[in-house]
Amino acid sequence: MDDIMEAERFDTELEKILAGRPVAGDVSPELAADLAFAARLAALDYSGESRMKYPAKLKILAKAEENRLRSLLRRVGVRPLVLAAASLALILAPFFMSWIASDRFEQGALSLFAPRPAAGMFHGNGGYMFGSGGSPYENGSNGIAQGGAIGGAGDIITPLNPRDPSALSYLGSAGIKKAKTGEPKYGDALRGSASRAASAPEPQSAPLDREGYAFTEENPFQKVVDHPLSTFSIDVDAASYSNTRRILNESRMPPADAVRIEEFINYFHYDYPEPQGEHPFSITTELAACPWNAKHKLVRVGLKGKSIATKDLPPNNLVFLIDSSGSMLSAERLPLIKKGLRLLVEQLRKEDHISIVAYAGSAGLVLPATSGAKKEEILAALDRLEAGGSTAGGAGIQLAYMVAGENFIPKGNNRVILATDGDFNVGVTSDGELTRLIEEKREHGVFLTVLGVGRDNVQDHTMEQLADKGNGNYAYLDDIAEAQKVLVKEMGGTLVAIAKDVKIQVEFNPAKAQAYKLIGYENRMLAAEDFNNDKKDAGELGAGHTVTALYEIVPAGAEDESLPPVDELKYQAPRPAAGAVGGTELLTVKFRYKKPDGKKSMLISRPLADENRDWSLASADFKFAASAAGFGMMLRASKTRGDLGYDKVRTMAREGLGKDEDGYRAEMIRLIAKAELLDKAPEPSK
Amino acid sequence: MPTDMSDKPTAEFTEFYASWFDRVYNYARGRTGSAVRADEIAADTFERAFRSWGKFDAKRGDRRTWLFTIAFRSVADHYRAEKPGVWTSLELTAEPPDAARGPAKEAEAADEKRLLTLALDTLEDEAREVVSLRFFSGMTNRAIGELLGLSESNVAVILFRSIRKLRKNFSALEA
Numbered sequence: 001m002d003d004i005m006e007a008e009r010f011d012t013e014l015e016k017i018l019a020g021r022p023v024a025g026d027v028s029p030e031l032a033a034d035l036a037f038a039a040r041l042a043a044l045d046y047s048g049e050s051r052m053k054y055p056a057k058l059k060i061l062a063k064a065e066e067n068r069l070r071s072l073l074r075r076v077g078v079r080p081l082v083l084a085a086a087s088l089a090l091i092l093a094p095f096f097m098s099w100i101a102s103d104r105f106e107q108g109a110l111s112l113f114a115p116r117p118a119a120g121m122f123h124g125n126g127g128y129m130f131g132s133g134g135s136p137y138e139n140g141s142n143g144i145a146q147g148g149a150i151g152g153a154g155d156i157i158t159p160l161n162p163r164d165p166s167a168l169s170y171l172g173s174a175g176i177k178k179a180k181t182g183e184p185k186y187g188d189a190l191r192g193s194a195s196r197a198a199s200a201p202e203p204q205s206a207p208l209d210r211e212g213y214a215f216t217e218e219n220p221f222q223k224v225v226d227h228p229l230s231t232f233s234i235d236v237d238a239a240s241y242s243n244t245r246r247i248l249n250e251s252r253m254p255p256a257d258a259v260r261i262e263e264f265i266n267y268f269h270y271d272y273p274e275p276q277g278e279h280p281f282s283i284t285t286e287l288a289a290c291p292w293n294a295k296h297k298l299v300r301v302g303l304k305g306k307s308i309a310t311k312d313l314p315p316n317n318l319v320f321l322i323d324s325s326g327s328m329l330s331a332e333r334l335p336l337i338k339k340g341l342r343l344l345v346e347q348l349r350k351e352d353h354i355s356i357v358a359y360a361g362s363a364g365l366v367l368p369a370t371s372g373a374k375k376e377e378i379l380a381a382l383d384r385l386e387a388g389g390s391t392a393g394g395a396g397i398q399l400a401y402m403v404a405g406e407n408f409i410p411k412g413n414n415r416v417i418l419a420t421d422g423d424f425n426v427g428v429t430s431d432g433e434l435t436r437l438i439e440e441k442r443e444h445g446v447f448l449t450v451l452g453v454g455r456d457n458v459q460d461h462t463m464e465q466l467a468d469k470g471n472g473n474y475a476y477l478d479d480i481a482e483a484q485k486v487l488v489k490e491m492g493g494t495l496v497a498i499a500k501d502v503k504i505q506v507e508f509n510p511a512k513a514q515a516y517k518l519i520g521y522e523n524r525m526l527a528a529e530d531f532n533n534d535k536k537d538a539g540e541l542g543a544g545h546t547v548t549a550l551y552e553i554v555p556a557g558a559e560d561e562s563l564p565p566v567d568e569l570k571y572q573a574p575r576p577a578a579g580a581v582g583g584t585e586l587l588t589v590k591f592r593y594k595k596p597d598g599k600k601s602m603l604i605s606r607p608l609a610d611e612n613r614d615w616s617l618a619s620a621d622f623k624f625a626a627s628a629a630g631f632g633m634m635l636r637a638s639k640t641r642g643d644l645g646y647d648k649v650r651t652m653a654r655e656g657l658g659k660d661e662d663g664y665r666a667e668m669i670r671l672i673a674k675a676e677l678l679d680k681a682p683e684p685s686k
Numbered sequence: 687m688p689t690d691m692s693d694k695p696t697a698e699f700t701e702f703y704a705s706w707f708d709r710v711y712n713y714a715r716g717r718t719g720s721a722v723r724a725d726e727i728a729a730d731t732f733e734r735a736f737r738s739w740g741k742f743d744a745k746r747g748d749r750r751t752w753l754f755t756i757a758f759r760s761v762a763d764h765y766r767a768e769k770p771g772v773w774t775s776l777e778l779t780a781e782p783p784d785a786a787r788g789p790a791k792e793a794e795a796a797d798e799k800r801l802l803t804l805a806l807d808t809l810e811d812e813a814r815e816v817v818s819l820r821f822f823s824g825m826t827n828r829a830i831g832e833l834l835g836l837s838e839s840n841v842a843v844i845l846f847r848s849i850r851k852l853r854k855n856f857s858a859l860e861a
Contacts, residue, residue, distance in 0.1 A: 007846035037853040046715040047708035
């Protein structure tokens with residue numbers, strides 16, 4: 001009974017605390033301690049954490065209300081009035097919201113409640129959202145950009161990111177060499193990012209060329225006796241092609257390292273047969289004389305992942321991680337991403353779930369997991385995104401992976417889709433930590449897709465690396481048509497993996513081939529022993545996706561100047577003589593892959609018989625693939641291109657045009673012509 | 687709070703939303719321990735509230751009780767939808783720093799908040815519901831009792847015992 005009486009006494013005093021009045025002085029010490037604790041609890045205020053405090057939800061509600069009114073009044077026939085009322089409501093809503101966000105509200109002018117307990121520890125400042133502010137670079141000064149904070153009380157001061165190109169150009173015009181970063185007084189979180197920003201690598205000295213491409217050395221010809229095995233990971237990306245297209249369309253020659261030939265080849269769809277039987281992909285091989293070197297042969301190896309009809313696709317748990325930093329402002333960046341994602345949202349089914357995380361200055365959840373049935377909600381959240389602030393990519397990635405993990409769908413397609421110009425300030429994590437995070441999440445079944453946008457500062461290398469580590473793919477969106485291709489037409493393949501860690505190893509028969517060269521895939525090469533090592537990561541294959549690799553082969557016995565002579569080895573046992581094993585086989589292709597959720601790899605092996613086949617007999621797809629490779633070799637000014645010229649590349653492309661329903665192949669023919677003109681034109685004087 | 691909502695319901699609702707959002711959010715946040723869920727529940731609550739705006743009957747209780755009855759149901763629905771999955775907190779990004787208060791105090795406050803939240807995690811579902819409703823929504827014991835099907839004094843006892851337990855757990859966490 002004492003308990004109940006004490007509880008009643010407690011309740012009486014608690015009532016006072018909640019109403020902000022002083023408690024009685026005659027309570028027992030024990031009860032006083034309870035009440036003191038209760039006061040602390042009552043002062044607890046989480047509302048500053050909310051990311052939806054001033055949401056688009058209200059706009060949706062207003063819209064719903066407008067529609068309701070519209071239909072109601074249409075029946076009565078009072079149209080003009082409806083429109084006036086509806087638009088008034090819509091116009092007033094944002095005003096009202098900004099008023100809510102103002103200090104007046106924070107001071108409780110609107111509050112219906114008794115004053116809160118005077119514990120003084122609750123958070124007075126408002127929601128921590130971005131996207132409300134305009135570009136910080138238009139009105140920022142002294143190297144400090146104002147982040148887009150709503151909520152009045154505490155405007156967020158964001159240090160400029162020295163790696164943010166728009167920040168750089170702003171500073172550049174002021175004649176400052178090094179970005180000035182925020183001072184520690186902005187608190188722990190920002191102090192951290194500021195010092196990290198300060199220790200970030202200096203921007204490259206040439207201000208106009210900020211595109212970052214990793215140096216790649218073309219694969220050399222390898223002698224079969226020394227290197228009988230050629231091992232590489234598949235690459236289904238095609239970003240290099242669309243990026244190159246964008247550069248050519250700006251009437252510039254692409255830097256050689258922007259051209260990854262395998263991505264040129266794989267940009268196009270080839271008509272490989274659907275897989276039959278136990279394996280999730282089909283294998284196609286083809287051999288013909290090499291079109292740019294009559295003494296050589298060209299081999300095509302093609303894979304096609306099993307197609308899955310949209311309705312049979314596993315449910316998607318997609319987390320859009322959208323870079324909304326200041327550098328994303330221009331039309332070909334954030335607005336393009338938004339348009340592209342709108343197209344994707346239209347494809348979603350009710351079992352699919354979308355979340356949106358944005359990052360600029362700080363990371364935030366813009367849209368919690370929402371069913372594909374609620375398209376309007378998703379689209380409204382996308383609309384809300386605006387560029388502003390600097391990039392904290394690392395925090396964004398962490399948040400995105402957390403959201404993906406929280407909404408994990410077993411057997412579903414769980415994926416983070418990162419859309420960025422790649423100018424990453426990795427924020428809370430170093431590059432290494434970021435990579436480890438992505439690798440770790442990959443093991444837990446959350447994959448990563450990277451959508452690159454923008455020009456001048458495409459950090460191509462960073463983005464490809466990230467996608468690579470996350471078992472994902474990397475696409476470059478240069479215009480809305482490309483967004484349509486990647487996000488709508490190839491959604492199945494881009495988003496649903498049917499096999500992962502797909503590796504290819506080719507063993508050449510020294511009796512038939514003396515040397516070979518893998519065209520492209522330079523940064524996908526693996527050591528021979530990696531092939532059987534299931535711990536070694538490799539590319540993933542999406543539903544319906546095709547992957548093609550081309551080998552240029554120097555047949556045994558051919559005199560060839562492309563092979564630098566090496567003295568005969570003195571201590572090695574003589575190699576087996578021609579024809580000892582393998583008979584007429586030129587090579588054997590071996591594939592290893594894992595099921596998307598598998599740990600152990602499976603092996604498929606396919607021999608290819610040698611023959612002499614004229615190039616004119618090659619299939620249209622083979623011709624087109626060769627022309628895409630040849631185009632890349634021209635742009636890279638490959639040393640091993642033989643007698644290849646733009647003419648020949650164009651001829652092969654024309655012969656390989658096929659049906660070309662979408663016009664992608666015809667477009668390449670146009671680009672070849674453009675590149676030829678640019679290549680011949682004299683360099684502009686510097 | 688005006689009672690005649692018929693002529694410009696959107697503006698009325700906007701005002702209502704602005705006045706009550708923090709309370710609903712705090713309730714959901716305290717109740718579920720997850721910022722993400724709290725946002726979902728708060729949004730869901732107001733959406734439902736908007737839909738049934740006209741159904742509110744002043745004779746049967748005040749707006750507060752009406753709103754938190756909706757919030758309570760929203761929490762229940764979220765639990766129903768989610769179980770047996772375990773809710774994990776998604777507090778990833780630090781609170782925006784408050785320049786006026788300075789980092790040290792900021793960190794201290796954040797720490798107290800974190801520990802209080804951790805302590806809340808130690809409560810049983812029913813106790814946590816009672817504490818969340820009482821402290822964050824400001825509902826009376828009677829209204830809480832009606833909502834949960836408990837007597838008024840029952841609510842008071844649960845509340846008292848929970849606070850004592852919380853205080854002890856909190857001290858243990860602080861130590």
